[in-house]
Amino acid sequence: MRTILILLSLIVVTTAAAETFEYWPGARYDPSIPGVEDVLGYASGDRITWHRDTIRYFETLQEAAPDRVRVARYGQSWEGRELIYVVISSPANIARLDAIKANMQALRDPSATSQDEAERIIADQPAITWLSYGVHGNEISSTDAAMMTAYHLLAAENDPRVSDILENTVVVIDPMQNPDGRDRFIQRYETARGLLPDSDRISAEQNEPWPSGRTNHYLFDMNRDWFMMTQPETQGRVRAVQEFYPVAFVDAHEMGSNSTYYFAPEAIPYNPHLAADQRASLELFGRTNARWFDAFGIDYFTREVYDAFYPGYGASWPSYFGSIAMTYEQSSSRGLVVRKYDGVEMAYRDTVRGHFVTSLGTAETVANNRQKFLEDFYAYQVSAIEEGRTGDVRAYVIPAQRDQAGANKLAGLLVQQGVEVERATAAFRACGRDYGAGSFVISLAQPAKRLVRTLLDPDVPLDGEFVAEQERRRSKKLEDQIYDVTAWSLPLMMNVRSDACGRAVTGDFVAAGPELFQPASLRGPADATAFLVPWGEAPAIRLLAHAHRRGLAVKSTDKAFTHDGTRYPSGTLIFDAADNPAELRDTLAALAEETGAAVTAVSSTWVTDGPNFGSGNVVRMNAPRVAMAWDEPTSQYSAGNTRFVIERQFDYPVTVIRSSQLGSADLRRYQVLILPESYGGYLDTLGESGAENLGGWVERGGVLITVGNATRFAADPSVDLVSIRPEDAFVDEAVTESIPEDGDEEEPKMTVPGTIISGDDEYRTLTTPAEASLDSVGGVLLRARVDGDHWLGAGVSETINVLARDSDVFTPARLDAGVNVARFEAADEILASGYLWDENRRQLAYKPFAVAEPRGDGYVVAFTQDPNVRAYLDGLNVIFMNAIFRGSAHARPVR
Numbered sequence: 001m002r003t004i005l006i007l008l009s010l011i012v013v014t015t016a017a018a019e020t021f022e023y024w025p026g027a028r029y030d031p032s033i034p035g036v037e038d039v040l041g042y043a044s045g046d047r048i049t050w051h052r053d054t055i056r057y058f059e060t061l062q063e064a065a066p067d068r069v070r071v072a073r074y075g076q077s078w079e080g081r082e083l084i085y086v087v088i089s090s091p092a093n094i095a096r097l098d099a100i101k102a103n104m105q106a107l108r109d110p111s112a113t114s115q116d117e118a119e120r121i122i123a124d125q126p127a128i129t130w131l132s133y134g135v136h137g138n139e140i141s142s143t144d145a146a147m148m149t150a151y152h153l154l155a156a157e158n159d160p161r162v163s164d165i166l167e168n169t170v171v172v173i174d175p176m177q178n179p180d181g182r183d184r185f186i187q188r189y190e191t192a193r194g195l196l197p198d199s200d201r202i203s204a205e206q207n208e209p210w211p212s213g214r215t216n217h218y219l220f221d222m223n224r225d226w227f228m229m230t231q232p233e234t235q236g237r238v239r240a241v242q243e244f245y246p247v248a249f250v251d252a253h254e255m256g257s258n259s260t261y262y263f264a265p266e267a268i269p270y271n272p273h274l275a276a277d278q279r280a281s282l283e284l285f286g287r288t289n290a291r292w293f294d295a296f297g298i299d300y301f302t303r304e305v306y307d308a309f310y311p312g313y314g315a316s317w318p319s320y321f322g323s324i325a326m327t328y329e330q331s332s333s334r335g336l337v338v339r340k341y342d343g344v345e346m347a348y349r350d351t352v353r354g355h356f357v358t359s360l361g362t363a364e365t366v367a368n369n370r371q372k373f374l375e376d377f378y379a380y381q382v383s384a385i386e387e388g389r390t391g392d393v394r395a396y397v398i399p400a401q402r403d404q405a406g407a408n409k410l411a412g413l414l415v416q417q418g419v420e421v422e423r424a425t426a427a428f429r430a431c432g433r434d435y436g437a438g439s440f441v442i443s444l445a446q447p448a449k450r451l452v453r454t455l456l457d458p459d460v461p462l463d464g465e466f467v468a469e470q471e472r473r474r475s476k477k478l479e480d481q482i483y484d485v486t487a488w489s490l491p492l493m494m495n496v497r498s499d500a501c502g503r504a505v506t507g508d509f510v511a512a513g514p515e516l517f518q519p520a521s522l523r524g525p526a527d528a529t530a531f532l533v534p535w536g537e538a539p540a541i542r543l544l545a546h547a548h549r550r551g552l553a554v555k556s557t558d559k560a561f562t563h564d565g566t567r568y569p570s571g572t573l574i575f576d577a578a579d580n581p582a583e584l585r586d587t588l589a590a591l592a593e594e595t596g597a598a599v600t601a602v603s604s605t606w607v608t609d610g611p612n613f614g615s616g617n618v619v620r621m622n623a624p625r626v627a628m629a630w631d632e633p634t635s636q637y638s639a640g641n642t643r644f645v646i647e648r649q650f651d652y653p654v655t656v657i658r659s660s661q662l663g664s665a666d667l668r669r670y671q672v673l674i675l676p677e678s679y680g681g682y683l684d685t686l687g688e689s690g691a692e693n694l695g696g697w698v699e700r701g702g703v704l705i706t707v708g709n710a711t712r713f714a715a716d717p718s719v720d721l722v723s724i725r726p727e728d729a730f731v732d733e734a735v736t737e738s739i740p741e742d743g744d745e746e747e748p749k750m751t752v753p754g755t756i757i758s759g760d761d762e763y764r765t766l767t768t769p770a771e772a773s774l775d776s777v778g779g780v781l782l783r784a785r786v787d788g789d790h791w792l793g794a795g796v797s798e799t800i801n802v803l804a805r806d807s808d809v810f811t812p813a814r815l816d817a818g819v820n821v822a823r824f825e826a827a828d829e830i831l832a833s834g835y836l837w838d839e840n841r842r843q844l845a846y847k848p849f850a851v852a853e854p855r856g857d858g859y860v861v862a863f864t865q866d867p868n869v870r871a872y873l874d875g876l877n878v879i880f881m882n883a884i885f886r887g888s889a890h891a892r893p894v895r
């Protein structure tokens with residue numbers, strides 16, 4: 001009875017609190033505009049709103065106020081959920097929305113819009129604010145804040161800011177950037193719930209199962225994807241944002257529950273390619289938000305974390321067209337209520353309110369600075385062109401090259417991001433070099449100059465003072481403040497040659513289009529005995545994947561050969577007419593068009609150099625069934641991104657198997673098993689018997705591919721599936737020798753012998769933890785050299801660029817155990833881009849990136865770094881897909 005009474009009083013208290021909770025104290029709302037509760041049946045902040053209900057709410061708003069609201073669809077998630085943005089403004093602005101968008105296009109292009117013309121446009125042009133929410137699906141509050149923000153802008157009757165905002169600005173709300181991740185979070189949160197929402201951090205509802213809702217369906221962090229645009233959600237957003245060119249862009253996130261609220265100005269390091277006045281404007285937003293937080297007694301902080309150095313964040317990419325882009329971070333309730341470390345219970349609605357207040361503060365700031373922000377936007381384009389016209393780099397040339405598919409994709413990616421790219425229709429000369437027709441030219445005298453430099457420069461330097469501070473912190477074993485990778489140069493990551501030129505480049509050029517690939521064709525005589533597809537570009541891999549799925553018979557050469565005067569690289573695919581159905585030619589012609597891989601028909605199989613097609617150096621390819629570890633302890637990023645590369649970039653299916661089942665699974669149906677990176681080791685999950693199960697499968701002809709730190713599992717001495725071993729940090733002997741040894745070991749004593757510490761070096765050595773690993777690296781691009789004689793290196797260029805993260809270094813394989821098919825360059829050559837600690841640079845030199853070791857009838861292929869990070873290391877596609885397709889062709893299971 002007593003229990004019931006207590007529960008009842010709790011409910012009363014909760015309800016009473018809900019009734020008095022005001023998002024904007026004293027606000028009075030127009031009853032003709034439906035609130036969240038009117039449409040969804042609960043007050044804003046009392047539930048975590050699903051995707052479908054969010055859409056329903058905005059559609060209802062549009063019905064209630066069609067003259068002030070426009071809902072538009074900009075894409076679809078992998079799981080089929082609609083992506084929308086919602087435009088809110090005055091009836092007059094909504095009526096001329098197309099003209100407003102056209103005006104922004106005009107301001108973006110000073111070559112077509114003079115200063116006078118710009119001033120005329122600005123006099124009567126609303127400024128656009130873009131508010132985007134929930135790119136990380138488990139950062140839940142912002143979507144509910146999006147609905148409250150829209151409601152307030154349409155219904156608040158006594159907030160004088162509202163009419164200013166509607167008249168002087170257009171507010172675009174992207175309420176949910178990652179619907180698949182959000183609904184995944186909600187579904188599992190709701191599943192764990194009981195009678196009352198639980199605030200205990202140890203409760204099931206406060207602990208998300210694998211994979212978290214942060215990521216989309218293929219487990220991408222879409223807040224890293226803006227310039228590579230691998231995901232359909234990002235592709236849609238990049239298109240939509242460029243229709244509007246907002247002067248301010250907010251990406252609303254959540255951070256740890258014990259924190260408060262973060263808004264701009266942002267932390268250092270700044271990206272040196274950003275313009276100084278963009279940074280100055282950040283403060284205007286910060287001060288408005290601070291004023292309201294002070295008024296409501298809400299804590300916040302600025303500047304300490306969340307930098308914008310990396311250009312692939314939502315809060316940085318729009319900066320490169322002249323927007324003021326910002327991240328806002330609300331401490332998360334991880335559910336409907338959470339208990340903070342100090343015992344305070346933070347309710348979901350409190351967190352919704354944080355984003356609601358800053359959303360309105362942002363629109364208010366834009367309204368108050370409408371003219372300034374539009375003038376700054378235009379001036380940004382003018383100064384970009386001027387810098388590009390006079391700077392040290394005035395053009396980039398992407399020559400016609402070996403990996404033309406890669407060059408085409410790079411050009412298309414840039415065009416999709418608003419970069420003007422031209423394609424040469426005839427040969428030309430620039431900066432002392434000859435270039436062929438088909439080369440791409442990017443003049444930097446264009447509005448997108450800063451984006452081009454950021455994405456194409458081989459290196460974007462970190463600020464010297466920031467670097468000095470990181471080295472100081474490191475010397476004290478404090479964590480560094482580098483938030484993400486320090487290298488992202490697209491030509492390096494895609495292994496596409498791109499030349500900087502210090503002079504303007506002229507020639508016969510036409511505008512290049514946004515296509516990422518060009519269809520190819522089948523050429524050669526009708527009486528073909530075989531069809532050849534050169535290896536080494538992504539389209540050939542796609543063609544092989546489709547050929548396997550159609551059951552075509554295909555062989556591949558381990559050595560280069562010459563046929564009819566043409567040199568074919570190792571790895572080249574050979575389709576014999578005799579082994580295949582009569583319609584082979586038509587099938588391959590269709591595949592050439594679909595995949596972009598050129599196919600050559602030959603009437604004779606006679607080669608003039610290298611192996612014949614029946615040689616022992618030519619292997620029969622089989623269609624491997626590919627399995628991959630999934631679920632804990634696997635890293636969701638590594639697993640999802642690897643699966644995406646294989647399934648969506650190369651159209652080949654993968655079976656994912658929960659790691660907990662791998663140890664006992666019958667793997668005979670599979671020829672390839674991939675272990676992605678993991679948190680914690682696989683050995684704990686698989687156990688020794690599970691490891692033996694995998695070992696037996698490899699011995700019988702399986703191909704085990706370990707990715708990044710999963711190589712530690714294969715290299716564990718008790719597993720011993722690969723001979724290489726992870727290294728400790730190198731310790732200079734000269735320094736160690738000076739450390740006094742412990743006294744005799746007979747009796748444990750209460751004290752140790754006295755020492756004299758002679759200097760700073762010795763002090764540092766004595767205070768360094770024993771068995772230290774190298775300091776972790778945020779992410780740099782390292783050069784590796786490839787052994788093209790090995791099947792794993794077939795078709796791969798001589799040098800590749802590897803994104804190295806964390807601190808792993810492995811010993812090279814001895815030649816009687818395996819082959820180091822790709823190993824890092826010497827210490828003075830190794831660093832291609834980014835900031836790398838000196839100890840790591842010296843110790844990584846000559847160490848392996850890709851090792852292939854035979855084991856019984858099978859193979860282990862160990863990658864010491866993840867080749868599929870964010871699916872943006874295109875230059876590593878061939879070596880990784882070789883491990884799958886060529887690995888299974890070289891293994892010798894009983895077939």
Ligand SMILES: [Zn+2]
Pocket residue numbers: 136139223253254
């Ligand atoms: Zn986030």
